[in-house]
Amino acid sequence: MEFTSTTLTTPLSALHRQHGAQMGAWFGCDLPTHFGDWQAEYRALRESVGLVDKNYRAYLEFTGPDRTRYLNAILTNDVKGLQQNHGTVALFLNPQGHIQAEIETYALVESLFCVSYAMIREQLIPAMDKYIIMDDVTLTDRTEAYATLALEGPKAAALVQKLTGVNLADMDDLEQREVAARGIAARMGKRSPGGIARAEFLVVREKCAELWNVLKEAVRGAGGIPVGYEALNTVRLEMGIPWFGYDFGEKHIPHEAGLQDSHISYTKGCYTGQEIVERVRSRGQVNRVRVSLKFEGQTAPEPNSPLSADKKEIGFVTRVGYSPAINAWIGMGYVRREKAVAGTALTTSNGTARVLDRPTP
Secondary structure, eight states: OOOOSSOEEOTTHHHHHHTTOEEEEETTEEEEEESSOHHHHHHHHHHSOEEEEOOOEEEEEEESTTHHHHHHTTBSSOOTTOOTTBEEEEEEEOTTOOEEEEEEEEEOSSOEEEEEEGGGHHHHHHHHHTTOSSSOOEEEEOGGGEEEEEEESTTHHHHHHHHHSOOGGGSOTTBEEEEEETTEEEEEEEEOGGGOOEEEEEEEGGGHHHHHHHHHHHHHHTTOEEOOHHHHHHHHHHHTOOOBTTTBSTTOOHHHHTOTTTSOOSSSOOOTTHHHHHHHHHHTOOSEEEEEEEEESSSOOOTTOEEEETTEEEEEEEEEEEETTTTEEEEEEEEEGGGOSTTOEEEETTEEEEEOSSOOO
């Protein structure tokens, strides 16, 4: 599934620029790269709390009596078993098993609410709509109606409780609750990348700037700051968390991307692309896999540049970032399965890379 060629804009663009943000293209959207000092923002994510603009998302609402059966038949994870106000993360595959989209699905009282990426919105909606044949289902694009902001870092949970009265420890991952932050209504969800609870606030788009200012004031009071995607990119690489559109997409099948345990149910029944997924699982291997990398040198290779071993090209780089934690460039990439062993040395366009056995602490 191709990405839109037009860079989309966060509703906070003018506000960010007013406060000195360096903007850039992230997930096909115009979002803050940093607010002046990306390493300070990195420290906020690692040591205190950071405020993140998550407005690269597409929101799709499915209503009608057949909505659960329909989505369960086209997504890789179990939708039928969702409790109310809980969600799951899944993949939307083509019949050949290639990844078309990553989608979070939440079971609300009268609908299923899906969250994906605005950069594939124009292609995703007709691709999903074509599977609505005999089902009594209505797909409504809600992208222009909502916005998302996030609090992330070790102090995020304490700040969330102070703002909303909700203890994130009492919530499941991908659970949502209706909350109010200084009088602004939002639907708050919990995610725990790297095992640390964070909160995402889904708010009507008209209230996005107001909520940003409320959260910014609270974050600064807790010793944190707004953060951009240069810092977030590095933290996600250190955690070993892949990004859709960067580290996996339409050229990959789930097992290559390492998503077979997090994004797929093997007991839910049939779905589009299942035959390929089951064939790979029964065979027990793929020819190439996604790996984390540490680059040895003063610079990192560009994304999509080749990785070689024994003078043969055996893979490529997907994403890079500088890690202050280990004072080195790190990244992700794909290599042939036999070269995915931790410690394996690979040749890059400007030096050497080593396969990491685990995310950076």
